[in-house]
Amino acid sequence: MDSSLEIIKSEIEKRHQGDVKQLAVVFDTNNRLLVEAPAGYGKTNTMVSKIAYMLATNEIPYPKRLLALTFSVNAAYKIKKDVSLKVPELLKDSNLNIKISDKIFVSNYHGFCRRILKKYGYLLHSNLLNIDNLQSIDDSKPRNTMRDVTGLSYENAMFLSEYNTSLKELKYDFVKDNIIKYNQIIIDELISREVIPYNAILTLTIKLFNDYPKILSFYQNFFTSILVDEYQDTNTLSYWILNKLITEKTNVLLLGDSLQRIYGFIGAIPNLLNLSAEKFNLQKIELDKNYRFAQNPSMLLLDKNIRSNAENPKNPQILEEANIEFEILEDQNEESLYVINKAIKLIREDPEAKVAILVKQRGANITRIIDTFNLNNVPFFYGLYSDEDPIYTKFHRTCLFEFIEILKVNNRVSKKMGKSHQLKIKSLYEENNSPLIEAISNLLSLFWERIFIDFAFVSNEEKIILVKDTFENYGLKQYVEFVNSSIIISTVHGAKGLEWDYVIIPDMEKDSFPNFWGLCNGCSSNSDCILEIKDENESKFLEELSVFYVAVTRGRKQVYFSASKKQLDNSGNYRVKNSSCFMNLKGINKSTKAQQSTVVKNK
Structure with a gap:
């Protein structure tokens, strides 16, 4: 073992203070791991050290990448922040010269697929070249879809709604058997009118991989290691994407907690950790020390x-x-x-x-x-809302619509843009002073503030994706932690x-x-x-x-x-x-x- 690696290994051991299970994850040479990580058991520190050790041992050789995915946009950017700040700390005393952004790509599933469609989506429809400016719509309710898409037939609107429902209700056969029809309606009737539904970002990526095997092969070879956090929240389409990307040669690290699967009502797959352990031939390690309650x-x-x-x-x-x-x-x-x-x-x-x-x-x-x-x-602070709340979801979709309208004029994410966006939303809701609208408006203000504090280090393109993904994923609720x-x-x-x-x-x-x-x-x-x-x-x-x-x-x-x-x-x-x-x-x-x-x- 060379001196640099010894230094890094010593620093990691010091940080984990003899936690056998955490160190087993970090130093395990098995390239297929499933980590059961309950709340407060040190998952983030373990993940950061694992990534640092993978970099130190050249498990991600240039120009290959590690792909880190998660269900929630906020969780993805927390990983990005933790990795960007903490991995260099672990590597600082070694003589390794590693640029983190050249080794790791972190995103939620939709952000990752949006990137792919932005690059290759033109093969499906030319309007996907400009995916950032396509208006996002909710195709789960037929009448709303017909309102947003002029000329769409009731029959097709009903089918789009049924596909959404099938995803939430885990009707795997219907989802699989009808994805071709779903994508065709999306391309012919919606993308052509410069609108795109939330689920279609994933279904169109699946179509791209199916229709163009060389594109899929490129990403399979490019992302030689795949890490997924909060794995228990994965739904059918996200799991489908993973199945496409993971090959026999892929290093796989899945982290999650089967007891924190609370998104079953919107399609999170039950018993996924155990199913995936068998499917991908994963060795399971359970973290067993609760640090959150260690003194209680x-x-x-x-x-x-x-x-x-x-x-x-x-x-x-x-x-x-x-x-x-x-x-x-x-x-x-x-x-x-x-x-x-x-x-x-x-x-x-x-x-x-x-x-x-x-x-x-x-x-x-x-x-x-x-x-x-x-x-x-x-x-x-009034936080009584859910992803299914019509007022909460409409507020996000309004925020997304107005953000895209601003992008058409100015695509530079700045504090000035944030203030302009907030003023526009305030004017649209000035006659609605309900506790819910007041609360979400507060979260919107906090969100724009935190972009230039927590994510000042990311590129302008990544900031655009962060804003769009937050609104598309109804993610303002995660900024409750910053309320005064x-x-x-x-x-x-x-x-x-x-x-x-x-x-x-x-x-x-x-x-x-x-x-x-x-x-x-x-x-x-x-x-x-x-x-x-x-x-x-x-x-x-x-x-x-x-x-x-x-x-x-x-x-x-x-x-x-x-x-x-x-x-x-x-x-x-x-x-x-x-x-x-x-x-x-x-x-x-x-x-x-x-x-x-x-x-x-x-x-």
């Missing part, structure tokens, strides 16, 4: 026990119960007071802290909590990938968390909500447990739970409800810590 034994044990329930739902191996603080209140009025008092108390005791109140979905119960905050003039508010009220899906000091999870009742459609509908444990896992409900249980686990692991210091004995329905009437079956999971011991009210106002 109760949270460490809660994390472990939830994962035990996921690993063996019918008979989890529990050695010690985790104590949780679970407050059961008489009704939603009392619960809303508990939540606001708890949040205030936490901030008074820890003034620099941020508190997140996370819920499964909007409804009458969370509305009562919000009313209590407003009534008592306690400020908070001590209290955030958010959905769990909106909180994915983020962290706060403390998390409060209210509405832990039957039909709320898990909700009626998620697990409670048809459950045979209605009388006591002590869930018995059987073959017929195991899949739904694991899906809902994933959302619960993501909610719990958003808290760095502590998580608190609450429920009401009487739950509000959508008509504002109270219904007696059991506490959630998740509060009865094996390995959870509930304790109550009553507190005096510090806020007395309520409806």
Whole structure:
């Protein structure tokens, strides 16, 4: 081993402080690895060190590249930032002269495919040469598609919608058997009119690879190593792209956590980690040290026990119960007071802290909590939106449309452009001062601000792709971490990938968390909500447990739970409800810590 490599290896060992599993990933000579990486287990550091070691050992020889992909645009740019800043630190004391940008290409799936179409898409249609200026549309709703595409028949609009639905509902055969028809309609009817749907960026890349094998062969040989982060979120089309790119010679590193798969409702493939281990002949390594909760034994044990329930739902191996603080209140009025008092108390005791109140979905119960905050003039950030929320999605599509219009005049991404874009969006929504629009507008401002802080180092072309991908992926929610508010009220899906000091999870009742459609509908444990896992409900249980686990692991210091004995329905009437079956999971011991009210106002 030469001296440079010894220096790098020593630096990596020092950084990982004897973590056997992390070092196994970094130094393993097997070129096919699957890394099970739960939240807080040091995945990012492991990934950065692995890339540094691959560069040091010339596993990415010039002019070849490592392709790093992820589902979310924000996650992709975090990887880009981490790699750009931290890999050079690991290599600085060696005599290696490596330019990171010449070795690694980082993107989300859509950003990667957009690059390919920008270069070779003209072979499918000349308008793809100018893909950055094509207007992006949502083809999931027939009437909206017909509104956006003049002359499109209702029959074709219905087919595009059906294809979207099939992707979300994992109807693999329909997606595979009809991709040719889908692409033909896209090319003939939409690209020709200078519009492009979100899914088509992937389907047209698949068509390009199928129709032009030499292009596919070029990318297979160019990207000799492929790394995929957040692999559990991969959907059918993304997986199809990977299958095209990965050959017998490709180095493969997949990182993910099967218990954080919460995008099943938009098409994330179930059990993908295990399926891919077999498909690509991967050696599996499970990271096993939780650094996020290392100084917090109760949270460490809660994390472990939830994962035990996921690993063996019918008979989890529990050695010690985790104590949780679970407050059961008489009704939603009392619960809303508990939540606001708890949040205030936490901030008074820890003034620099941020508190997140996370819920499964909007409804009458969370509305009562919000009313209590407003009534008592306690400020908070409103983050109750999801990728399926029509107002949230329309705001992003409006942002995308106006950004593309600006690009037609000036394609230089600058602070001036950002201000111009924000002013335009503000003028379009000046008569809408709803909490949701106010919140997303705040996120838009933060997004433009962070572009020139976090991504000042990327090229203008990459900034354009970042902006377009963020709006196309409904990604403004990821900028909640930068809001200037001590209290955030958010959905769990909106909180994915983020962290706060403390998390409060209210509405832990039957039909709320898990909700009626998620697990409670048809459950045979209605009388006591002590869930018995059987073959017929195991899949739904694991899906809902994933959302619960993501909610719990958003808290760095502590998580608190609450429920009401009487739950509000959508008509504002109270219904007696059991506490959630998740509060009865094996390995959870509930304790109550009553507190005096510090806020007395309520409806």
